[in-house]
Amino acid sequence: MPRVHIPAPARDLTGGEVELELEATSVRRLIGALDERFPGFADRVLEDGELKPGLRVAVDGHVSAMGLLAQLEPGSQVHFLLAIGGG
Amino acid sequence: MAKQRIVSTSINGNPVEFLAAPRQTLLEVLRDNLDLIGTKEGCSNGNCGACTVIFNGRPVDSCLVLAVEAEGGELETIEGVAPTDGLHVIQDAFLGQAALQCGICTPGFIMSTKALLEENASPSEDEIRFHLAGNLCRCTGYDKIVRAVQQAAEGVTN
Amino acid sequence: MATVEDRQFRVEPFPGGTPGNQRLVEEGRLPDYDVVGTRPIRHDGTDKVTGRARYGADIKLSGLLQGYVLRSPHAHARIVSIDTSKAAEVPGVHAVCTNADMPSADHRAGDLGEGIVDWYHLNQNVLANDKVLYTGHAVAAVAADSVHIAEEAARLIEVEYEVLPPVLDVREARGADAPVLNDDVRTDLQPAGETGDTPTNVAKHFHYEKGDVDAGFAAAELVIEREFTTETVHQGYIEPHTATAFWSPDGKITVWTSTQGSFMIRMQVAELLDVPISKVKVVPMEIGGGFGGKIAVYLQPVAAVLSKLSGRPVKLNMDRSNVFDATGPTPGSYMKVKIGVDAEGKITAGEAELLFEAGAFPGSPINPGCMCVFACYDVPNGRIDGYDICVNKPRTNAYRAPGSTHVALATETIVDEICEAQGICPVEFRLKNAVKEGDERVDGVTYPPVGMWETIKAVELSDHWQSPLEGPNRGRGIASGFWFNFGGNSVVAATVNEDGTVSLIEGSTDIGGSRASVAMQLAEILGIAAEDVTPTVVDTDSIGHTDVTGGSRTCHATGLAAIKAAEDIQAQLCQRAAMLWDVESEQVEYGDGATLTGPEGKTISFQEIAGKLTQTGGPVVGRGSVNADKHGGAFGTHIADVEVDPDTGKVQVLRYTVVQDVGTAIHPSYVEGQMQGGAAQGIGWALNEEYHYGDDGRLHNASFLDYRIPTCYDLPDIETIIVEVPNPGHPFGVRGVGEVPIVPPPAAMANAIFRATGVRMRSLPMSPPKVLHELLSSDG
Structure with missing residues (x-):
């Protein structure tokens, strides 16, 4: 199962859980599964059905260009990060 | 605006007459009136050297010279540096040593280098750094610029 | 497989450079390319040395x-x-x-x-x-x-x-009594937190936490906590x-x-x-010039x-x-950072509170600051809080590795203080604590293959580190730094000309020679010379969406697009050769030396087939379009030798070396140029540069006379050691190169000043009055 890293500010929803394994084949489905288990999680990361402005999803350490559409493998590691502006 | 005046000068070996208002700097006239856009504006108050031209044999910040002061003078700009059949050794050296990144300061550095090497054909590194301290570059850290001037000095000497 | 510690390295001159331009080479592993790693004259160079290049103000x-x-x-x-x-x-x-x-x-x-x-x-x-x-x-x-x-x-x-009334200081601006700049701003807790409901200057609060921080500090033998401030600085493009x-x-x-x-x-x-x-x-x-601005x-x-x-x-x-x-600037900051180490000098915990000026509107680089503060080291337990705070200064903008230079000052000087207290060599400490592949940052992300350890190894092997520094009031400091780099969207189109050359168009504006490094990657794939590619930056109607030249992304991402375009050309030329030879295109191979080979020993060169495009179906255009996301991170470690004038507090840089993992250097001269230029900006930030505001909020030094950036007389030769730990996310291994070199200098200078004088500087810039003040205070 993919493993998702819960950002520190959202751990109030997960009872302090930092990392979870959840059955999901895409980031969108993963968020759905998280929200089912921890109601309110989707509101923290989504706005109008899309990732909140500036929020990014990293899969296996790389910020995915696909966002919600990124596909997940059984061992994928998922992080929620903010976009980083370079110089 | 105040009345314009005719200014007679020599630019890159050619006699040039232009009209200038008393308030106009040489930099403004070179760029806006004479289309010599190779001379760059970085600060307009004599602190960056991007607008360096050679005026009567000496490097000057053209933003600090009033255009009317050029009357009767001899000016050399970046447009006059390369011979018709190629590049000047200084220009070759800047390319070969990768002594430019964005390139906006490069014409000014080349003019200052030309003035230096005309005065001192084999400067030490310290002399090069002292002479070029009026030209700011924000991209390179100056290392490769100094190498280019050293290479150019060898080319001038040989 | 041998561990990294068992591998054999040497530092040697990088071919084609001056003696100060070196590289770290691992025994038995040298890159083997024809064009990549060479130093051709940049394609836009002649226009730029003759004054013909047209910049923004030159349009008529x-x-x-x-x-x-x-x-x-x-x-x-x-x-x-x-x-x-x-x-x-x-x-x-x-x-x-x-x-x-x-x-x-x-x-x-x-x-x-x-x-x-x-x-x-x-x-x-x-x-x-x-x-x-x-x-x-x-x-x-x-x-x-x-x-x-x-x-x-x-x-x-x-x-x-x-x-x-204006408010200029981040600590004042977050206070309850401070005048609020924007009545629409609420504190947004990120990532994935909630938003506040009262008007405030604190636009964002980033919070990261990993492990058990309190237990980590409890397990430490030594805990050092320090406060730091930096002033607002400008990118300073000419x-x-x-x-x-x-x-x-x-x-x-x-x-x-x-x-x-x-x-x-x-x-x-x-x-x-x-x-x-x-x-x-x-x-x-x-x-x-831009640097993010x-x-x-x-x-x-x-x-x-x-x-x-x-x-x-x-x-x-x-x-x-x-x-x-x-315009610009990059934020001033207040930082409080704490690091704990065990008796063996291994980091047990880190904690940071970071306040960055957003300027007039929200948007400082506080988040990357949070993510970079402990990024160089394996920190098992960490807590980071960062605040984006509006003040009456210009809206801040990115400046080369935005946020990372600030936090490196804090972490790297505390690391130096730990080394001093525990009697550990700063190189040894960093080799022991450096992040490696698989290590997890405090924000939870694990590293792909990275070259932090290798940059320290290169320092250890360098002539600079091995040459003793002698004389009074002199000291040597080192510091490391990290930057993420970026990938993003890039598009390249490349047309094969009848004379065997290629015209390449791209959307990446060229700040520092990227036309050349993009063209070289296409040339490497096609087996032609860099000079046989003509790269041109075109307008937004002429090429597909290409992200900024920033984030150290162009050589990586636009390079990837050029590689794809070259591969597209190869595939199309194979079809054309198949047509000429009346065989299947699968029977044709595009091989080394820009030669296509078919069955029965048939061969045709790139040059020859380029002349036969009209009769085989018309011009060939290769397309490359990417949204790159495997850019790899970049680490650098710098060595600074300084001499401090005890009478004036002026710091003179005597010798300076930049060591950096670049993945693979496409055009080493422009890679070295980025390393040297970034270091020079970092030295300026360290020693001189700051916005001076009056109490009324007016900027007092809005000129290059009073906002003094380094001149060539202020700086020594800047030596370079290129480290090449290939990025697996790019065929040639390219990482970004442009940003991380600005990160270590202020900390390296502060550490060198300490070794020279015994005084710890924790406030930028380390200008003569401030250094002198510290010298006099420490004497008294």
Whole structure:
């Protein structure tokens, strides 16, 4: 199962859980599964059905260009990060 | 605006007459009136050297010279540096040593280098750094610029 | 497999460079390329050494008007009224505009790829109509026959202000009594937290936590906690901002400007002027430096509005004081950082509280600051809180590895203090604690293969580190730094010419030689010479969406697009050869030496087949389009030798070496140039540069005379050691190179100053008065 890293500010929803394994084949489905288990999680990361402005999803350490559409493998590691502006 | 005046000068070996208002700097006239856009504006108050031209044999910040002061003078700009059949050794050296990144300061550095090497054909590194301290570059850290001037000095000497 | 510690390395000259340009080589592993790693003359070089290259201010158009922008004299004031009637009557004036001439904007977030922008805030930054939030904030603009007429007319514009108290310091600005700059700002806890409900200057609070921080500190033998401050600094590009625009009667807007990202300018202009992006064409002129400061719009939408009102093209140029007053800068900061180590010198825990100036509107690089503060080291337990705080200074912008330089000052000087206290060599400490593949940052992300350890190894093996530094008041310091780099969207199209050359077009504006490094990657794949590729940067109507030249992304991502375009050309040429030989295209191979081979020993060269395109189906165009996301991170470690004048506090840099993992150096000269230039900027930030504000919020040093960037007389030779730990996310292993070299210098200098004087500097800049003050205080 993919493993998702819960950002520190959202751990109030997960009872302090930092990392979870959840059955999901895409980031969108993963968020759905998280929200089912921890109601309110989707509101923290989504706005109008899309990732909140500036929020990014990293899969296996790389910020995915696909966002919600990124596909997940059984061992994928998922992080929620903010976009980083370079110089 | 105040009345314009005719200014007679020599630019890159050619006699040039232009009209200038008393308030106009040489930099403004070179760029806006004479289309010599190779001379760059970085600060307009004599602190960056991007607008360096050679005026009567000496490097000057053209933003600090009033255009009317050029009357009767001899000016050399970046447009006059390369011979018709190629590049000047200084220009070759800047390319070969990768002594430019964005390139906006490069014409000014080349003019200052030309003035230096005309005065001192084999400067030490310290002399090069002292002479070029009026030209700011924000991209390179100056290392490769100094190498280019050293290479150019060898080319001038040989 | 051998562990990294068992591998054998040496430092040797990088071929084609000067003796100060070196590389770290691992025994038995040398890259083998034909074009990559060589030093061809850059394609745009001749234009730039002869003055023919055209930068933003060099555009000439028929009927061109010149503009002037009226700016606020106050740091914080409400605009009561603006009366432009007298200006409009001046002979030679063709248009006057204020914010009222732009479409109104609402609070919507725009995603610029690398970050977000609130369109209302950007609208207000371009031309204020509600409040001015810093001296130099634009309030109105005039277009006239000459810039002098425009300036005289602009001075007749009457603006009535209700002056408000300014707040300039982040600690004051977050206090409950501080004047609030933007009444729409609420504290947004991120990532994935909740948003506050009261107006505040604290726009964002980032919170990261890993492991058991309290237990980590409890397990430490030594815990050091220190406070640091840095001042507001500017990117300091030599070319001021400039924009020329023409709003055609058919509704199309053309903008000629120097920018790091023409497509980002297109998006911002279209959004602020409420027109579709297809109605905006941005023509990128050569750009005279940016470093992160030429991504946001300032003049472009204003020039367009003036053009619409006048029916003529309008050019707006900033002067240098405008650039300092109203663009850039990068934030000043307050930081409190704590690190614990065990008896063996292994880090057990880290904690950081970071306050960054956002400037007038939210958006400081506080988040990358949070993510970089412990990024160089394996920190098992960590807690990081970062705050983005509005103050009455210009809206801050990215500056080379934004946020990372600040935090490196804190972490790297504490690390040095730990080494001093525990009697550990700073190289040994870093080798022991350096992050490696698989290590997890405090934000939870694990590292792909990275070269932090290798940069320390290169320091250890360097002539600089091994040469003793002698003499009074002299000291040597080292410091490391991290930057993420970026991938993003890039498009390349490459046309094969009949003479066997390739014309390459790209959307990445070329700040520091990227045309050459992109062309070289295409040449490497095709097996042709770099000189046989002609790269051109084209406008937004001529190529696909390409993200900014920033984030150290161009050589990586646009390079990837060039590689894809080259592979596309190879595939098409194989089909053409198959047609010529009457075989299947699968039977043709594009091999080394730019030769295509088929069955029965058939061969044809790239040059030959390029001449046979017309009879085999027409011209061949290769396409490469990527949204790259495997850019790999970059680490650097610097060595600084300084001498401190005990009478004046002046710090002289005696010797300086930049060591950096670049993945693979495509054009080593321009890689070295990035390393040297970044270091020079970092040295300026360390020793001299700062915005001086009066209590009234006015900037007192808006010139290159008073905001003093390093000259060549201030700096020594800057030696380089290129480390090449290939990035698995790029066929040649390219990481970004441009940003991380600015990160270590302030900390390296502070550590060197300590070794020279016994004084710890924790406040930038380490200018003569401040160093002298510390010297005198420590004596007393």
